[in-house]
Amino acid sequence: MSGNEFDLVLRAGRAVTPEGERAVTVGVRDGRIAAVxxxxxxxxxxRTVDVAEDEVLLPGLVDSHVxxxxxxxxxxxxxxxxxxxxAAGGVTTIVDMPLNSVPPTTTAEGLRVKREVAEGQVAVDVGFWGGAVPENSAPGATGELAALHERGVFGFKAFLSPSGxxxxxxxxxxxxRSATAAIGALGGQIIVHAEDPTLLDSAPQAHGADYxxxxxxxxxxxxxxAIRLVIETARRTGTRSHILHLSTATALPMIERARADGVPLTVETCPHYxxxxxxxVPAGNTSFKCCPPIRGAANRDALWRALAEGTIDCIVSDHSPSTPDLKTDDFGSAWGGVAGLQVGFPAVWSEAAERGHSLADVVAWMSSGPAKVAGLPAKGALAVGRDADFAVVAPEASTTIDARTLQHKNPVSAYDGRTLKGVVRATYxxxxxxxxxxxxxRLLDRP
Known part of the structure; x- marks a missing residue:
């Protein structure tokens, strides 16, 4: 290092650390934070980087639902x-969902193919979830779950209703129940799309432009x-269980009781909720369509209260894009999914700041929270020993989202035209x- 103690030194008048926001000098050696x-x-x-006066140094964000x-x-x-x-959105680690690819990541061979095509083209670190499906979840037929666990997936996703x-x-x-017990025996985690198919079938079916x-x-x-089933199964098996993309506040009291009882349960929600x-939501604008759906304003307020109280552990994008032709103006037939990976931070920060929350809160929800849920001990904090992953953000600067200029492959975004506060200026x-x-x-394995 030519007599220099560190590979990189960053000096920031404002930085979010586990101890709170403060001025820091950070030393990086061999890709890890060696001094704060x-x-x-x-x-x-x-190398030395001086973070500008209008910028804040954050740990790299973690998105465990992409x-x-x-x-x-x-x-x-x-x-x-x-x-x-x-990377453009300040996210330095993602964990890829096991479906919408062909083959899905439900077998060791599917994981091999996925890793093979990802190798050499990822700008940030990428881990992988496995999938629990009927073919690998019946009693006596769970060998592929074990094979995926051995090969380093971070856990297993299951749908309780049709996946699409x-x-x-x-x-x-x-x-x-069978899959959860088998995954628990491996020491693994199950993550769940929780909607009850019987109740979905009995509900009026969507059609047309009316949201x-x-x-x-x-x-x-x-x-x-469906969340009730997840809680009851986690209570009985002791398997770590995670509720994906919580959209309804009606389940919060049940979740609070389960966690108070020691049920191994974690919960996420998403920026769009x-x-x-x-x-x-405008009529016919299916860029807003996702499952479970975006609900009413009072429900949104309750989700924010649950975040503040710690009932919800983290915020992740559930980035679920498609080609524009699949986003017709019919809410019944259009593809369901919000593309929001790049704009998650400014979307959340804009709303959080209005509600009196701090950047430290957002870091807890969008960096350390998802890192803990996924099991990424090297990520999620500006602290000695962690990976030297950083986002440099200008929290008071604003930008108007133009879906055509996003790095997403297709110019479809529920945030198109929205002016958001918080600009990511650099990602490390x-x-x-x-x-x-x-x-x-790098492609990551479960530690």
Whole structure:
């Protein structure tokens, strides 16, 4: 290092650390944070970066719920475009969902194919979830779950209602219990799309441009009752269980009671549930369609209270893109999914700041929270020993989102035209500033 103590030294008048926001001098060595000192500390580095006065140094954000779709539906999104979008949004680690790609990540062979196509084209670090489907979840047929666990997936995703793609089937309650027990025996975690199919089938079916009709087709009760099954199964098996994309506040009391009882349960929600209300969705604009759905303003307020109280552990994008032709103006037939990976931070920060929350709160929800849920001990904090992953943000600067200029493969976004506060000006991975044209991310295994 030519006599320099560190590879990189960053000096920031404002930084979010586990101890709170403060002025720091950070030393990076061999891709890890080697020192976090007070401002003015005389650290020497081969490179020095002075964070501007209007900027704040954050740990890199972690998004543990991203649908990359490659291979098989790469025209929807791919590893190159998704990870460039992540980096542009201050996200330094993503965990890829096991469906919407073909083959899905439900077998060791599916994981091998997925890793093979991702290698060499990722701009940020990427881990992988496995999938629990009928073929690998029945008693006596769980060998592929064990094989995926051995090969380093971070856990297993299951649907309790149809997933929307034929190659990733949903689990009946009995199959869900079987899969959860098998995953628990491996020491693994199950993550769950929780909507009850019987209640969905009995609800009025969505059609046309009316968002209220779509909302009625995915009632709170369907989500609530499926979460009840998740809690009861986690209580009985002791398997770590995670509720994906919570949209209904009706389940919060049940979740609070389960956690108070020591049930191993964690919960996430998403930026679109926190920043958009059903009353605001324009007729026929299916860029807002997702499952479970964006609900009303009062429900949104309750989700924010649950975040503040710690009932909800983290905020992740559930980035679920598609080609524009699948986003017709019919809420019944259009593809369901919000593309929001790049704009998650400004969307959440804009709303959080209005509600009196701090950048430290947002870091807890969008960095350390998802890192803990996924099991990424090297990520999620500006602290000694962690990976030197950083986002440099200008919290008071604003930008108007233009879907055509996002790094996402397709110009479809529920945030198109919205002016948001919080601009990501630079993103660092293991101490190197990310160059979107020179992918240097790594494929991660479960520690």
């Amino acid at each position: 000192e007070d401002a003015g500390a005389a650290l020497e580095g081969a 649908h990359v779709n490659e291979p098989g539906r790469t025209e929807w999104e791919g590893f190159a475009s998704a990870t460039r979008a992540a 793609v034929d190659e990733f089937g949903h689990l009946t309650p009995d199959l869900y 209220a009709g779509f909302l009625a087709s995915r009632p709170d009760e369907a989500e609530h009752e 926190l920043t958009i209300a059903a009353e605001e 991975l293991r101490g190197d500033r990310i160059d979107l044209d020179k992918p240097a991310g």
